[in-house]
Amino acid sequence: MHKLVKLTGLRWYCTIFAIFLCACSGKNVKETDDYGFEDAEDEAPTQFEEPVVQAPAATAPPERPPVRVALREDVPSSYTVKKGDTLWDISSLFLRDPWLWPEIWYFNPQIDNPHLIYPGDILTLVYVDGKPQLRLSRDDGVTRVIQPSVPGGIKTIKLSPKIREESLAKAIPTIPVSAIEPFLIQPRIVTKEELEAAPYIISSLDQHLVSATGNTVYARNLENAEDVRYNIFRPGRVFRDPKTNRVLGYETTLVSEAKLVNAGDPATMILTRSIRETLNGDRILPAEKGRISYNFLPKAPETTINGQIIALVDAISHSAQRQVVVLNLGEQQGVEVGTVLAIDQAGAEVRDPFARKGFNKVKLPDARAGLLMIFRVFDKVSYGLIMDSTRTVHVNDIVRNPTPAPILSD
Numbered sequence: 001m002h003k004l005v006k007l008t009g010l011r012w013y014c015t016i017f018a019i020f021l022c023a024c025s026g027k028n029v030k031e032t033d034d035y036g037f038e039d040a041e042d043e044a045p046t047q048f049e050e051p052v053v054q055a056p057a058a059t060a061p062p063e064r065p066p067v068r069v070a071l072r073e074d075v076p077s078s079y080t081v082k083k084g085d086t087l088w089d090i091s092s093l094f095l096r097d098p099w100l101w102p103e104i105w106y107f108n109p110q111i112d113n114p115h116l117i118y119p120g121d122i123l124t125l126v127y128v129d130g131k132p133q134l135r136l137s138r139d140d141g142v143t144r145v146i147q148p149s150v151p152g153g154i155k156t157i158k159l160s161p162k163i164r165e166e167s168l169a170k171a172i173p174t175i176p177v178s179a180i181e182p183f184l185i186q187p188r189i190v191t192k193e194e195l196e197a198a199p200y201i202i203s204s205l206d207q208h209l210v211s212a213t214g215n216t217v218y219a220r221n222l223e224n225a226e227d228v229r230y231n232i233f234r235p236g237r238v239f240r241d242p243k244t245n246r247v248l249g250y251e252t253t254l255v256s257e258a259k260l261v262n263a264g265d266p267a268t269m270i271l272t273r274s275i276r277e278t279l280n281g282d283r284i285l286p287a288e289k290g291r292i293s294y295n296f297l298p299k300a301p302e303t304t305i306n307g308q309i310i311a312l313v314d315a316i317s318h319s320a321q322r323q324v325v326v327l328n329l330g331e332q333q334g335v336e337v338g339t340v341l342a343i344d345q346a347g348a349e350v351r352d353p354f355a356r357k358g359f360n361k362v363k364l365p366d367a368r369a370g371l372l373m374i375f376r377v378f379d380k381v382s383y384g385l386i387m388d389s390t391r392t393v394h395v396n397d398i399v400r401n402p403t404p405a406p407i408l409s410d
Contacts, residue, residue, distance in 0.1 A: 069103050070096040070405040071132055075125065083119040087174040088298060088373070088387060090117070094125065094134065096405040098387070099298040099340035099371070106135045116171040116295055174296050174338070175385055179322050180375050183313075185288065186254035187236065189378040195235060195250050197221075198283040202266055211278040215271050217258070219284055222267035225260055229287040230269070232256045232278055239381050241328050242308050242396055248328055248380040255282050296338040298373055300402055303334045305341060307399045313383075318392040322385065325372065327399055330380040337377055341384070342402040343369040343393055369393055371402060 075094050091098035117123075122137045190198075199221035204211045211217050233252040240247055257273040271278060311326035312319050319325055329335045347364035370389030374382045386393055 068404070069100050069132060072096055078122055078124045081117055081119050081121045081123065081172060085119070085172050086176055087117065087172060087295075090123070090172075091298065094123075094132075097402070099300055099373075099402060100404060102297050102299055104132050104134050105297075106133050115297070118171055171295050174298060175373055175375065175387065176322065179385055180324070183324060183376060183383055186231075186233075187251045188231075188233065188254075188285070188288075189239070189249035189381045190252055190285075191249060191379070192247065195283065198285060199267075200284060201232065201278060201280050201282045203280060209280065211256075211271055211274075213256070213271050213274040215278075216261075217269050217271060217278065218266035219269055220266055222260065222263055222269075222284070223265040225263040225267060227286040228260050229272075230258050230260065230284050231287050232258055232271075232282050232284055234279075234282050237311065239310055239326065239328070242310060248310075248330075249378060251326075252283070252285075255279075257287065258284070296375075298340050299338050301335060301339050301341070305329065305333065305335065305339075305399070305401050307333065307341075309343070309393065309395055309397045309399065310381075312393075312395060318394050319386060319389075320392055321370070321387070321389045323393075325384055325386060325393065327374070327382050327384055328380070329374075329399070330378050330382050332380055335374055335377060335382055337375055339374045340387075340402055341372055341374070341399040343372055343386070343389070344398040344400065345369050345391060345394070346396070346398055366398060367391065369397060372399065 071094060072092075079090065079093060081090065087101065088098050091101040095101065095104070117136065118138075120138070124135050124137065126133050126135055199219050201211075201217050202220050203218050205216035205218075208215070232255045234255050235250050236253045237251040238247060239249050239251060253276075255274075255276055256271050256278045258269040258271050260267060260269055262268040307327050307329040309325045310328045313324040313326065315323060327335075327341075335341075344366040347366050349361055349363050352360045352362050369391040370393060371387045372384040373387050374384045376383040384399075
């Protein structure tokens with residue numbers, strides 16, 4: 001009994017001593033986990049220090065891996081831009097993958113509009129830190145005039161400074177203008193809601209069924225109109241997603257252009273330009289504003305893209321180089337003007353008659369058919385021009401991120 005009391009007293013003394021030490025250390029006593037350990041980051045700061053709150057570490061956006069550019073074997077050291085050139089053609093002279101042009105293009109800050117290239121400009125290939133780089137140089141801005149200075153016809157050269165002015169319209173386009181110009185203004189892609197809410201032609205001044213340039217027409221749902229110029233269009237093809245069959249948009253065909261004379265219900269309009277006959281029931285949209293640009297840089301998409309060709313333009317069964325196709329990709333999928341995509345034909349499914357278990361089905365690899373560049377983008381649909389093709393292009397062909405050519409030698 002004496003030993004038990006002595007032991008109990010000792011334990012009581014140790015407990016009091018431990019509490020005293022904890023109080024002296026200035027640390028809070030708190031419950032530990034089942035194993036008796038505490039995380040160091042859970043400890044409270046000492047009484048002599050202000051608590052430090054650490055901000056969460058900023059998450060840096062993932063860096064895009066460097067792209068190794070493959071030059072052509074017969075790459076020129078310099079090239080003088082000519083009228084009729086396109087940026088894609090010039091890029092093809094230097095690169096095996098023309099869409100990688102931004103990777104080697106050097107923007108000279110001393111040149112006005114350095115991203116635009118004009119006939120007469122000289123492109124020179126140089127190497128900086130072992131990497132290829134294209135630089136642009138223009139004339140020295142000096143006009144040389146040859147004229148006689150003394151009797152007898154001795155000619156001297158007079159130099160006079162001149163400011164070089166270039167029109168944006170004179171800059172070489174990225175892709176052939178003739179191939180895409182009809183599609184830069186029309187057609188337009190609208191949603192079902194836009195189509196149903198659009199004003200429409202109800203009649204004409206003489207109640208003709210067909211109207212043309214100069215005729216007066218009447219429209220509904222323009223009583224609160226704020227614009228003056230309008231496009232009159234007719235619904236055309238319905239674009240659907242090949243996999244889900246969901247409607248992606250309605251293609252519209254431009255019929256005529258009109259000027260609003262008097263708003264109201266009905267409103268009075270005059271047809272200012274006719275592309276085809278205007279009929280009662282044709283829909284009306286405000287004319288698209290802004291200048292049309294033919295100059296944009298080819299580039300690979302920033303995200304992973306997987307889509308399909310859902311329609312051909314001016315073709316029935318197949319298309320080829322310099323023809324326009326429609327894709328089930330738009331702004332929602334991250335594509336934009338200038339985006340370059342590879343065109344692949346899905347591999348066929350064949351039977352293997354030599355397999356031990358009989359006629360097994362085997363899917364052949366997808367085959368590369370060409371490249372296209374997107375030049376007009378809507379919400380869920382876009383138009384692209386086939387830039388290169390080694391095989392005919394069909395509806396339902398696959399479009400995806402292009403793969404750079406391999407570097408054969410350093």
